[in-house]
Amino acid sequence: MLVAALACTGCPQPATGDDPSPSDGLTPASWTVALQSDTDVGAFLSVWGSAPDDVWAVGGQVSSVMDPGTGAAYRRVDGDWAPADVPAGTPLLNWVHGTRSRVWVVGNAGAALYRDADSWVDTDTPTEVPLWGCWVVADDDVWAVGGDTFDDEAEPVLIHWDGTSWTNHPMPTLDGRNPAAMFKVWAAATDDVWAVGDVGVIVHYDGQSWSQVLSGTGNDLISLWGIGPDEVVAVGGRSIGTIARWDGSTWTTEEVGRFAGLNGIWMDPSGDAALAGNIGGAGIVFASGFETELEDSGAGVQVLHGIYGFDNGERIAVGGSLDRSPPYVGIIVETE
């Protein structure tokens, strides 16, 4: 495992000396702070874009960790970040994903909205718990997952949008774990959907039903991404970076001590994955293994919660003071 100290990553050196390109995978990069939001806006929890010229970052503010809060969104068009309206009463938004045609956001209190033309459409979900993640396969095929981590009796939520309404899907029987929430969902296809959550739970949907696939870790898994049915990577760990890799048959997990807990992942088509985590942690886990490299994200001690990238090598990470008491402040960092 290749691990570089934080202090050494201020001057990253490309691994090969070549210019980065999509076919070469990810290389360590210099990051800059693109935006810092104050307490009027709050923190950012997720970032996604259909293209480099149309990127969304969502989040918001809460008065306490039990408060549904107020949602906020920013949009980067032509390189400039600017506030974007969200409907009044929208709670803290936890995730954004979409397609060229439709952007979805989900958040606290079961909120799920999509953008139709230039306006938001609120949908009626069958839950009041926070929705932590969503994945849009198509306009009529959207998954959202969530759960209330402050309620010992709570059960995770898996819901599906068929273009008209949301439907609850039951959690499968688990191996003795008792998760309160699932945090993120990712799909390779309509019949190949993964979700990760509390206490290392990983579940898979085959088009008919959900079933558990053992992860090899009891650490919380916060997010996941993939580039195909045989290459999916999940990350998590609250106090130690945890990386789980699916190779088409099994999940294998390792812990990476030099990463504080990991919250966000995005995978380049090469299989390299960009990581975002606590205490400003950013880095790369290289394809097919667990070799990692830390980067200086420029986010200081702020939590990086979400990360996204493009084939041109650009990466964007978002977060804020999420490990401190509210009110939060937020940050968006980008690779140069």
Place this chain on the structure above:
Amino acid sequence: MLLPLALFPALTACPDDPEPEPSEPAVAEGIFAERLGQVVPYATEEQQATFLRGQEVAMKRFTPEDGLGPTTNVSFCGSCHERPVLGGGGPRYRDFYLEGTSLADGSYVPGNKNGVLTSYGYHGEVDRTPLTEGANVVVHRNPIPFFGVGLIAELPEESILANEDPDDADGDGISGRANYDRGFVGRFGRKAQTVSIEGFIRGPLNNHLGITSDPLTEDQKSRLPIDSSDTAQQASASPEGFRQAAAPEEPLADADPVADPELAPEELFDLVSFSMLLAPPAPDAEPSEAAVRGRALFDQVNCSGCHVRGLVGERGLLPLYSDLLLHDMGEAMADSVVMQVATGSEFRTQPLWGVAVSSPYLHDGRADTLADAIEWHGGEASSSRDAYAALSEDEQADVIAFLESLGGSEQRTAGLLPPDFPIPQPGTPGAPLPLADAAAEQLWLEGRALFDDDFTIEKGLGPVFNGDSCRACHFDPIAADGLRTVGGAGPLGVNVMRHGTLDADGNFTAPAYGTILHKLTTFGIPRREHDDTHNLFEQRQTPTVLGLGLLESVEADDLFALEDPTDLDGDGILGVVHDLGDGRVGRLGWKAQVPNVREFVRDAMTAELGVTVPSEDGFTYGVTADDDDVADPELTTAEIDATAFFIANLAPPMPTEDVAGGLDAFEAAGCDGCHIPEIPGSGEGFPTPAYTDLLLHSVAAPNTPGIDDGMALGTLFRTAPLWGLSGSAPYLHDGAAATVTDAIAAHDGEAQASRAAFDALSGSEQDALIRFLETR
């Protein structure tokens, strides 16, 4: 083998000279205090003030009204970190359990409360927290001392990492690797699972007390003994150096109705500062010859392979005798608990400074002595253990002498009283009644030692127990200097849990093993769990035993004279003697279920400590045999003699203040209907009123369920003596009342009229009455 060329000049130039010893870094100067529990000498005036405030926070008793719970093990920090003084470790009765589930894929899922199994529930939680469904790992943990943690926090990561050898490249059988927490090298906790002192405090506060907190603010971090602010971190070339005091962590919230955070931000700051400023144990300035020999042997058998002499920080070498790395300690020590990279058999090398005063030993407190602890070492330590075992007895004694020279030994105590602590002066809590002669004084002191000293496994503790000494529960009030009242009352965290089954008709059935649901077990014994048939739980607060001998002296006839079982006088107050049916009357205990002090000792030794007692003519309480490995009886008649003599001759608590109008208000409210100041016919010899009739009354609301004890059915409780109220909070049989006012408000049943009368008093009369009671 070819020698590196560079070595030749040195070897050839001086062939007859001994090979130069590598120079050892100098021990850091100015880090030791005179005694354990004191502030580091380099603390500024402001830090010294913070240290004192932090001490107070560490001793602050939290109540459910303060946010204690919803589930807890203890009610204050000093509960567990008490030996030999505040900031130390804890005796075996402060052990707790970690609980979790090992799953088929090799993962470990912590159960219950972040992996901690709690013993008590409040705010509507079940009284006794059950195991998580499916849990298959339940293991002991013994509290860890805090002395010197502020200096450990200062160590650069490189100092720890320099000793890593994860693949045993040097082939010595000892590997060692770092654990990590939030991206930094872990250094605190049995598995080095925590990097920051703030985290090491906030976590246990939440897990063991249910007290939530917010992380320290940037301003607070900048004022810590190590500036841990973001600003300082960002200005440093070595940012990890600032994480060992205060790493970012999330605000904590819990499900009780008290607003979060339940710990005030400045209280957290004072507590973290206090911990960081606790001086480390100072090694003996002039170690004995045995200790000097022992040190060489310690190196010879390669204990120092993991217990390296010290690690070097900016102040110099810290002689903590630990590399702070994880080592595989073998199957016999393994506990299956996974923490970050630490596997179930890996543990941090425990620092040995101050080891003389940190028994019991090992992560789960399984070892009574240092020799036992060494024998338990396995895995990477196997060869060192075997080499130690091969030493002569004298050499082994030298090794132990060396270990005991590493600080604190002059404060070592078999209980919690300081060594050679004198007989308290009259009027002081814990003082005796007048003792006849020197022989009586000696017997009283022997009894006090038996009451205070920890019972070891070797002595017969367990297999199930609530305390490992009598003082484990009876120690309140605690004086400002930390001195316990041996024989006093006990706080919430030592309440005894009683339980059983109440059927639809109101009939109570006790479990076959009795109504006590023990909190602890000795190593290797599963915790006793209740089952689904048990639907009634009652905590029992620990009452003071001060003055018990005087209560024993009350004549049975005088008690019978007070009875009014059919309320002939029509005052609504009944009262019956607890007739034990064998010619004796009960007068001690919440249900007056015990007739005298000797039976009290026999009963408590068995029921609370798991120590068996000898058969004695005329005495029926206590158990004479158990199924641990120690021969029965585990207590001798002479030991019972001494313990009973000590208790019987403890002076009752004395009022701390005269309160004008207090007694008048007490009587005006009719409190003296049950809490009669002096039992007629028995006043002689009582230096102060006891305020009890020793009779059973029902002071609960109708249909309140309760646990039977003999003829003291359900909600029948003995009128609690009110002497000692000033030092025995919380109140009532279950400790449910945090204040005297709460206790009065909870009175019902036979006390309903008195409570109403209290409510009808004027404000000043109520104040006088409350103050009067608070000062008894």
